[in-house]
Amino acid sequence: MNTNALFQKFGKQFNANDIIFCEFEPGNDFYLIQSGRVKISKIVRDKEKTMDILGPGDIFGEMAILEEQPRSATAIALDTVQVLHFNRENFVTLMTSQPQLAHKLLVIFARRIYDAKRRLMILLLDDLQAKVADVFLMLSEKEPNYKELRHLSLNVTVDDIANWCGEPSDRVQQVLHQWARTGKIELYADRVVIPNLNDMRRIVATKRKETR
Amino acid sequence: MPALRNYSAGSIIYFAGDLGDEIYVLQKGRIVLLSTSLDQKEDIKEDVRRGEFFGVKSALGHYPREETAQVLTDSQVLVFKLPDFEQFALRNPRVILQMLRVFSSQLRKVHKKVRELLGEQGLRENQVELLNVAETYYRLTKMDYAIYAFEAFLRHYGQHALAPRARKLLQLAKSGAPYPLNLPTIEDELIQAEKTAPSPTSYLESTTSDWASLPGDSLSAPPLDDFSAPPLESTGSIPSGPAQNYYEGLNYFSQGDYAKAIECFERVLQTKTFSGQVEADFLEKAAYEQARSYLKMGQLDVAMQKFSIFLKKYPNSSMQKKAWIHIGEIYEKKNDKARAINCYERAAKIFPEDKDTSMARNRIRELQQA
Numbered sequence: 338m339n340t341n342a343l344f345q346k347f348g349k350q351f352n353a354n355d356i357i358f359c360e361f362e363p364g365n366d367f368y369l370i371q372s373g374r375v376k377i378s379k380i381v382r383d384k385e386k387t388m389d390i391l392g393p394g395d396i397f398g399e400m401a402i403l404e405e406q407p408r409s410a411t412a413i414a415l416d417t418v419q420v421l422h423f424n425r426e427n428f429v430t431l432m433t434s435q436p437q438l439a440h441k442l443l444v445i446f447a448r449r450i451y452d453a454k455r456r457l458m459i460l461l462l463d464d465l466q467a468k469v470a471d472v473f474l475m476l477s478e479k480e481p482n483y484k485e486l487r488h489l490s491l492n493v494t495v496d497d498i499a500n501w502c503g504e505p506s507d508r509v510q511q512v513l514h515q516w517a518r519t520g521k522i523e524l525y526a527d528r529v530v531i532p533n534l535n536d537m538r539r540i541v542a543t544k545r546k547e548t549r
Numbered sequence: 550m551p552a553l554r555n556y557s558a559g560s561i562i563y564f565a566g567d568l569g570d571e572i573y574v575l576q577k578g579r580i581v582l583l584s585t586s587l588d589q590k591e592d593i594k595e596d597v598r599r600g601e602f603f604g605v606k607s608a609l610g611h612y613p614r615e616e617t618a619q620v621l622t623d624s625q626v627l628v629f630k631l632p633d634f635e636q637f638a639l640r641n642p643r644v645i646l647q648m649l650r651v652f653s654s655q656l657r658k659v660h661k662k663v664r665e666l667l668g669e670q671g672l673r674e675n676q677v678e679l680l681n682v683a684e685t686y687y688r689l690t691k692m693d694y695a696i697y698a699f700e701a702f703l704r705h706y707g708q709h710a711l712a713p714r715a716r717k718l719l720q721l722a723k724s725g726a727p728y729p730l731n732l733p734t735i736e737d738e739l740i741q742a743e744k745t746a747p748s749p750t751s752y753l754e755s756t757t758s759d760w761a762s763l764p765g766d767s768l769s770a771p772p773l774d775d776f777s778a779p780p781l782e783s784t785g786s787i788p789s790g791p792a793q794n795y796y797e798g799l800n801y802f803s804q805g806d807y808a809k810a811i812e813c814f815e816r817v818l819q820t821k822t823f824s825g826q827v828e829a830d831f832l833e834k835a836a837y838e839q840a841r842s843y844l845k846m847g848q849l850d851v852a853m854q855k856f857s858i859f860l861k862k863y864p865n866s867s868m869q870k871k872a873w874i875h876i877g878e879i880y881e882k883k884n885d886k887a888r889a890i891n892c893y894e895r896a897a898k899i900f901p902e903d904k905d906t907s908m909a910r911n912r913i914r915e916l917q918q919a
Contacts, residue, residue, distance in 0.1 A: 356697045361679035363705050380685045407675045411682070413694070432646050439645040440638040446652040447610035453659040454587060454615075460666040461588045503667045545589050 343435075344371065347421040351414035358398065360411045366422045367398040369438065373418030379410045382496060390415070396438075396445060460503050467544035468502040469512050470537040475501070477534055489531045498529075551629045551637070556580075562618035562626070563604065572608045572634045575599055578624025584616035605648065608634075676706045680715055681735060687718060687728045695722050710742035711735065745805075791817045791831040798838060807842040814839035833859075837868045841875065849879050870899040874909055881916070890916050 348371070351357055358364050360379055368375075370393050377389040377397060388410055391397055397412055423431050432439040455478070459471045476491050477483050495513060499506040513529070516522045523530040531537060553576070556562060563569050565584060580597045595616075597603050607614045608631060629637060638645045683698030699719035703712060714735075721729065733741070798813030817835035820828075840855030856872045856879075863869070877892030889912070896909040 354693065356694050359679070359694070359698045359701055360682050361675050362698070362701045363675075380682050383685055383688065385686075385689060385691070407679070411694070429646065432649070433642045436639045436642040436645065439642055439649065440635055443638070443645055443648055443652065444609045446649065446656060447606040448612075450606060450652060450656050450659060451610050451612045453656060453663060457659055457663055457666070458587050460663060 343421055344419070347423060347427070347431075349420050349422050351418045351420070353414055353416050353418075355414045355418075357412040357414060357418075357420075358408050360409065361407045363407050364398070366424050367396065367400075368412070368420040368422050370395050370397070371419040371421060374415040375418055375420075376413045376415050377410050378413065381500075394441075396442065399442065399445070456501065459501060462541070462544055464544045465502070465504060465508060466512055467541050468504065469498060469509060470540040472498050472501045473529075473531055473534070473537045474541060477531075477537075487534055489534055491529045491531070492527060493529060551627045551633050554626050554628050556620040556624045556626060558620060558622050558624075560620045562620065563614050565614050565617045567614045568611070569604065569614060570608050570611075570631050571604060572602060572629040572631070573604050573618070574602050574627040574629075576625040576627055578626075579621040580624055580626075581619050581621060582616040583619055602648070605634075606652070676702070676709050677711065677735060677739065679706070680711055683715070684718065684728070684735070687722055690727075692722055692725070711738060714738055791820045791828050791835070794820075795831045795835050795838075798835065798842075802838065802842055802845075805845075807846045810842045811839055811846075814842065833863050833866055833868075836862065837866070837872060840872070844875055844879065849882060853879050870896045870905050870909075873899070874905060874912075877909070877912065881912075886916050886919070 349368075351373075357368065357375065358366075370391055372393055375391045375395070375397060376387055377391065378385050378387045380386070398408070400406070400409060421431075432442075455475050459468050459475060462468045462471060473489070473491070476493070477486055477489050480486055480489070495506050495510050498513070499509040502509055513522065513524060517524045520532070521536050523532070551574075556578070562573065562580070563571075575597045576599070580603070582593075582595045582597060582603060584593045584595075585591070586593055593616075597618075603618060604614065606612075679698060679702045683695050683702055686692075686695035686698055696719065699715050699722065702709075702715050703719065706712065709715075714732075718729075718732075794813045794816040798810045798817070801807070801810035801813060814835040817831050818839065820832070836855070836859045840852050840859055843852035843855055853876060856876050859866070860869060860872050866872075873892050873896035877889045877896065880886075880889035880892060893909040893912045893916075897906050897913070899906075
């Protein structure tokens with residue numbers, strides 16, 4: 338099937354500002370953007386937080402194919418957006434007729450599995466300080482040369498960190514303040530600076546060794 | 550093109566922590582993958598089968614190898630660079646589809662684990678979260694999004710205890726009014742709803758189909774909080790006989806007065822003469838609703854008996870599936886897991902595939918996991 342025939346069959350158009358699906362809404366379609374941009378956002382503590390902005394060739398909503406779980410985020414069209422939409426039923430047809438899409442999805446899943454496992458490793462630590470330190474390490478690993486990295490500036494909030502730790506914000510805040518006092522980190526309104534990542538590596542390594 | 554490469558016994562193809570862009574297939578020999586479990590508590594050793602891919606995820610995702618690939622006996626390996634692998638993928642979509650399935654089941658397992666670890670924080674149920682998203686958009690004066698989310702909530706969970714609240718807010722949002730400041734919080738209203746509900750809210754609340762909801766429910770612009778209005782009045786016709794009794798029963802049901810509802814449905818069931826097929830159809834619906842009322846009252850045995858009679862008497866009824874689910878629910882309440890699963894399986898087999906089907910499947914899965 339060529340792209341045109343695909344659009345005839347599976348195409349859908351949204352206008353700028355249309356909501357495509359909403360966080361916590363049940364649904365099992367997933368979407369491939371043909372043209373336009375889509376904003377992925379979440380409600381976090383009474384505020385709308387943009388998680389990502391996607392463009393042509395990007396895929397979203399694919400988690401619904403895997404899990405019968407409601408949407409984990411809201412998708413909103415930023416411009417006139419053309420998408421192909423698929424569901425569990427026509428998934429196989431699509432994957433076999435569009436192998437480059439299947440390959441792309443494979444890459445996305447590989448990444449997702451790693452990110453989810455990495456997140457799980459944080460949750461499996463049973464010490465709060467180690468969890469917070471491991472969040473910083475996880476974020477540092479997203480930098481290209483993270484192994485040589487000594488110093489890091491992160492654009493995150495306490496709520497973000499608490500969310501990754503799976504712990505209440507006030508407890509995480511305590512840890513951050515304590516570290517700020519001893520110079521392990523520097524706290525600013527919009528970012529956290531970690532002067533020496535090896536401090537964090539040490540904290541996590543000690544705790545991981547204990548559980549072993 | 551993928552290349553053949555030979556490794557001698559004892560050598561290492563890659564170490565955990567290495568970055569690499571090669572994907573391998575074992576052709577000949579014996580290779581093991583050595584790794585540590587995520588909680589660092591145990592060492593894992595996996596044999597690679599002949600013809601099996603390894604090193605796929607870390608190469609595709611550009612992240613460090615999670616395991617060490619050790620060669621046990623002299624081995625021959627097919628090596629794909631990333632572009633080779635992509636070429637291979639384009640020519641072998643079935644193989645990729647199979648890999649996708651494996652990946653997706655792995656991903657599902659990890660997600661499940663994450664949810665389990667986070668679950669203790671007392672996350673609210675998804676229905677309530679959806680309503681909260683709608684209300685948050687409302688407070689942020691993103692009216693279009695709020696309206697969408699309220700409508701999504703009502704479409705999927707029209708029978709939820711908080712549906713009247715959602716309906717009211719949807720009306721207000723549509724009229725452009727600001728978010729009402731004197732509104733109790735969702736939590737307060739939930740606690741209130743639980744107190745006034747005669748029995749714990751059943752998960753089946755959300756599965757009731759449209760015909761069973763009150764007339765006011767299915768109109769696009771229902772009067773606010775208007776549950777006391779006589780049923781069917783809005784359609785302009787005044788029902789009589791079985792129809793009237795049936796709707797009266799539904800009305801009592803919605804108010805939680807199941808005893809009165811049962812009486813009304815009983816009057817329908819006692820009707821001897823019907824003026825046509827439409828009226829006769831009320832008999833079927835009343836039989837079903839009466840069984841449901843007994844279930845709501847907690848009279849499990851009577852409810853079970855009534856549902857069984859219903860199933861026998863109306864083998865072609867569109868409510869067969871729902872009836873099986875209710876019986877499953879009764880067995881669950883009686884802690885008879887095996888029979889409950891059996892009933893859900895019966896329900897899941899009934900055509901067409903709909904949300905009741907997937908709910909029945911969910912129950913089966915949960916019971917099997919429990």
